[in-house]
Amino acid sequence: xxxxxxxxxxxxxxxxxxxxxxxxxxxxxxxxxxxxxxxxxxxxxxxxxxxxxxxxxxxxxxxxxxxxxxxxxxxxxxxxxxxxxxxxxxxxxxxxxxxxxxxxxxxxxxxxxxxxxxxxxxxxxxxxxxxxxxxxxxxxxxxxxxxxxxxxxxxxxxxxxxxxxxxxxxxxxxxxxxxxxxxxxxxxxxxxxxxxxxxxxxxxxxxxxxxxxxxxxxxxxxxxxxxxxxxxxxxxxxxxxxxxxx
Amino acid sequence: xxxxxxxxxxxxxxxxxxxxxxxxxxxxxxxxxxxxxxxxxxxxxxxxxxxxxxxxxxxxxxxxxxxxxxxxxxxxxxxxxxxxxxxxxxxxxxxxxxxxxxxxxxxxxxxxxxxxxxxxxxxxxxxxxxxxxxxxxxxxxxxxxxxxxxxxxxxxxxxxxxxxxxxxxxxxxxxxxxxxxxxxxxxxxxxxxxxxxxxxxxxxxxxxxxxxxxxxxxxxxxxxxxxxxxxxxxxxxxxxxxxxxxxxxxxxxxxxxxxxxxxxxxxxxxxxxxxxxxxxxxxxxxxxxxxxxxxxxxxxxxxxxx
Ligand SMILES: Nc1ncnc2c1ncn2[C@@H]1O[C@H](COP(=O)(O)OP(=O)(O)OP(=O)(O)O)[C@@H](O)[C@H]1O
Ligand SMILES: [Mg+2]
Numbered sequence: 087x088x089x090x091x092x093x094x095x096x097x098x099x100x101x102x103x104x105x106x107x108x109x110x111x112x113x114x115x116x117x118x119x120x121x122x123x124x125x126x127x128x129x130x131x132x133x134x135x136x137x138x139x140x141x142x143x144x145x146x147x148x149x150x151x152x153x154x155x156x157x158x159x160x161x162x163x164x165x166x167x168x169x170x171x172x173x174x175x176x177x178x179x180x181x182x183x184x185x186x187x188x189x190x191x192x193x194x195x196x197x198x199x200x201x202x203x204x205x206x207x208x209x210x211x212x213x214x215x216x217x218x219x220x221x222x223x224x225x226x227x228x229x230x231x232x233x234x235x236x237x238x239x240x241x242x243x244x245x246x247x248x249x250x251x252x253x254x255x256x257x258x259x260x261x262x263x264x265x266x267x268x269x270x271x272x273x274x275x276x277x278x279x280x281x282x283x284x285x286x287x288x289x290x291x292x293x294x295x296x297x298x299x300x301x302x303x304x305x306x307x308x309x310x311x312x313x314x315x316x317x318x319x320x321x322x323x324x325x326x327x328x329x330x331x332x
Numbered sequence: 333x334x335x336x337x338x339x340x341x342x343x344x345x346x347x348x349x350x351x352x353x354x355x356x357x358x359x360x361x362x363x364x365x366x367x368x369x370x371x372x373x374x375x376x377x378x379x380x381x382x383x384x385x386x387x388x389x390x391x392x393x394x395x396x397x398x399x400x401x402x403x404x405x406x407x408x409x410x411x412x413x414x415x416x417x418x419x420x421x422x423x424x425x426x427x428x429x430x431x432x433x434x435x436x437x438x439x440x441x442x443x444x445x446x447x448x449x450x451x452x453x454x455x456x457x458x459x460x461x462x463x464x465x466x467x468x469x470x471x472x473x474x475x476x477x478x479x480x481x482x483x484x485x486x487x488x489x490x491x492x493x494x495x496x497x498x499x500x501x502x503x504x505x506x507x508x509x510x511x512x513x514x515x516x517x518x519x520x521x522x523x524x525x526x527x528x529x530x531x532x533x534x535x536x537x538x539x540x541x542x543x544x545x546x547x548x549x550x551x552x553x554x555x556x557x558x559x560x561x562x563x564x565x566x567x568x569x570x571x572x573x574x575x576x577x578x579x580x581x582x583x584x585x586x587x588x589x590x591x592x593x594x595x596x597x598x599x600x601x602x603x604x605x606x607x608x609x610x611x612x613x614x615x616x617x618x619x620x621x622x623x624x625x626x627x628x629x630x631x632x633x634x635x636x637x638x
Binding site: 091094095097098099101102105106166167168170171172173174175176177178329332 | 379382383384385386403404405407408412414416417418419420421422423427431432434435436437476479
């Protein structure tokens with residue numbers, strides 16, 4: 087259950103996460119530099135339409151920043167034995183995880199809105215659908231943060247275990263989500279997989295928001311469904327694995 | 333309704349019974365000591381009662397609220413200083429206190445004053461804005477205790493609060509425990525310091541291999557093993573036949589301890605009379621005379637051997 091008082095607790099957790107875990111090395115390296123270098127190394131020597139460029143880069147930025155720290159909070163708290171301190175307080179697993187997701191969402195929103203805006207200015211693109219994009223950035227960031235939190239349900243106190251698992255999912259997903267190659271250009275099986283990747287809908291949302299053809303609100307709606315699904319999945323799995331961490 | 337009740341708590345880890353059918357009831361305002369050797373199941377029992385882990389079977393209640401059914405309501409009534417938990421090293425002392433205060437729902441306008449007051453009590457106010465990373469072990473432990481008090485709980489669980497601390501930190505914590513009890517708080521204290529438990533606790537439970545071996549007041553527990561009563565006496569001179577002391581009525585065994593003599597026997601009162609008349613006969617002056625019963629430690633050893 088999530089009560090009105092729960093939000094206060096989640097916000098306390100989110101503030102703690104932002105103070106402790108964000109602003110550290112991994113966010114900068116895995117969240118900002120890596121996607122940019124990765125993307126630009128792909129760009130070199132290629133002609134890319136502006137809409138593909140902004141949607142691809144925006145997708146990369148939000149995907150990597152929202153999943154940079156979210157997977158390692160749980161193993162870090164297990165290692166430092168702060169988890170037991172939290173669990174002894176009147177705080178449910180749902181309240182704690184939503185707090186972690188909120189912190190990650192804030193980071194994802196800021197660190198994707200900035201590069202999207204910069205690229206839009208440089209390429210002189212016209213933002214046609216502001217509200218769907220703004221809401222979409224928040225929902226997608228929440229959704230990807232929840233995926234990161236779900237991965238951290240692995241009951242370990244070693245961050246590299248979770249990082250490894252996260253990398254195994256983070257990179258392949260990029261290739262089937264229309265970041266480098268528009269989803270419509272993928273072979274048949276690729277197109278099927280891409281439908282199951284929430285990132286596909288965010289990339290499409292950015293493209294549509296800057297004037298591409300398609301449905302912007304539809305993408306926001308699908309991202310919302312994914313967000314709800316991953317939130318429930320994360321809570322469900324963490325409830326089962328948390329006792330193994332204590 | 334007791335302040336804390338445990339009913340047939342059972343917990344197994346990989347087939348090993350860490351806690352095997354533990355029950356007890358603690359009244360409001362008691363200081364309850366929880367003693368037992370390493371691995372006896374003290375921390376596991378405490379974690380079950382405080383809702384940190386679920387018992388395999390059995391129940392625990394805090395002021396009548398079932399911990400498993402309603403963990404949040406139960407946890408709001410208590411303060412916990414867990415055995416191995418840590419404060420956040422990358423936050424300041426105040427940052428940690430604020431986090432706890434916000435989770436317990438201490439209203440924002442009260443929080444600052446409350447945090448200052450608690451940090452002051454535990455001698456941390458001048459370091460309130462330093463990161464916990466630079467704190468000594470004793471400072472961290474005092475911070476954990478201050479955090480446990482942020483919601484002004486009626487019941488406190490302290491799992492080895494003084495382990496590994498210096499004399500001064502230990503005394504500060506002990507004094508606080510006494511003060512908190514004087515204002516009516518119920519205290520559940522796990523400790524390896526048996527002498528401390530003897531001085532502080534209204535009742536103690538001894539747990540061994542997951543089973544409660546005894547629960548009673550320290551004095552009554554000591555009375556269960558009478559055999560080791562003794563008196564300790566010293567005279568102004570050593571000019572007498574020591575063997576004569578052993579022949580006094582009621583003395584079962586004699587031991588020399590430095591310049592003193594220890595005489596064992598089931599009835600110390602009788603031995604004292606004998607020693608006094610012996611001194612008169614021999615023209616000796618008694619410099620000191622003490623009786624000592626079995627210590628709680630001896631009782632503990634007796635209850636937990638094998
Ligand atoms: N999470 C766990 N997983 C596996 N075994 C455990 C776990 N926690 C406790 N145990 C086992 O349960 C038993 C009781 O442990 P517990 O920590 O409750 O003892 P204790 O009385 O608190 O000991 P100490 O005085 O050393 O703190 C031990 O045998 C311990 O190895
Ligand atoms: Mg213990």
